[in-house]
Amino acid sequence: MGKWAQVRCHCPNRIALPKSGLSDRPFARRRHLTAAQQREVEVWERDTKLMYECGHREGMLFQGWPGKILELCEAIRLVFIDEPDTFEICMRLGAWRSACSASMEETMTLSAEEAELWQLEAQELIASLELKGSVSFAKLRSLISVMWRFEIAAEMNVQRGLEQTWLGGYSSLALMKSGSEEFPDSNEKIVEICLLALEDINKFCAASIASGKPIEFYF
Numbered sequence: 069m070g071k072w073a074q075v076r077c078h079c080p081n082r083i084a085l086p087k088s089g090l091s092d093r094p095f096a097r098r099r100h101l102t103a104a105q106q107r108e109v110e111v112w113e114r115d116t117k118l119m120y121e122c123g124h125r126e127g128m129l130f131q132g133w134p135g136k137i138l139e140l141c142e143a144i145r146l147v148f149i150d151e152p153d154t155f156e157i158c159m160r161l162g163a164w165r166s167a168c169s170a171s172m173e174e175t176m177t178l179s180a181e182e183a184e185l186w187q188l189e190a191q192e193l194i195a196s197l198e199l200k201g202s203v204s205f206a207k208l209r210s211l212i213s214v215m216w217r218f219e220i221a222a223e224m225n226v227q228r229g230l231e232q233t234w235l236g237g238y239s240s241l242a243l244m245k246s247g248s249e250e251f252p253d254s255n256e257k258i259v260e261i262c263l264l265a266l267e268d269i270n271k272f273c274a275a276s277i278a279s280g281k282p283i284e285f286y287f
């Protein structure tokens with residue numbers, strides 16, 4: 069899926085380098101390249117391709133696919149629905165589907181201030197998953213269980229040759245019927261997936277806090 073998230077840099081010289089566009093690749097039309105020409109292409113890819121004067125590729129401090137982050141936030145929204153103030157930003161993001169269809173937009177942004185809050189939420193969750201935080205064991209168990217179902221759904225989609233997609237709610241009939249209802253043996257793997265997503269949240273937040281620029285999501 070074409071989901072994307074990014075934080076722009078705030079450098080004064082945030083200007084694309086000349087000849088840095090994808091269509092500016094040297095020798096693009098040649099089928100055979102000499103070793104020297106090959107090197108020239110490699111240097112262009114490393115130093116010039118999509119590069120900005122300030123040294124940030126595409127003028128971005130941080131960017132990437134936010135699929136796992138969104139999945140985790142959706143799970144958090146389901147698990148903490150009775151405590152809407154606990155992980156406010158996670159839950160808002162977890163509702164991206166309905167928010168987008170309500171506003172007819174396919175983007176969401178978090179301000180740098182919201183990123184600061186979001187980072188605190190991520191840190192709280194990381195500490196809790198490492199059993200050093202304040203989230204109850206019961207809630208953690210639910211979170212892992214929901215994430216486990218999401219992961220099964222994603223795997224099923226991969227097997228079917230579909231792109232990784234959202235289930236839209238963990239109580240999906242197909243999933244409940246197909247998956248074993250035993251609690252996953254693969255707890256550790258799911259915790260690992262959660263922790264990786266939380267580390268990604270941390271990186272987006274750190275970039276936003278550093279630049280004062282929002283985190284932009286494109287769905």
Ligand SMILES: [Zn+2]
Pocket residue numbers: 077078079081082120122123124127128
């Ligand atoms: Zn920059």
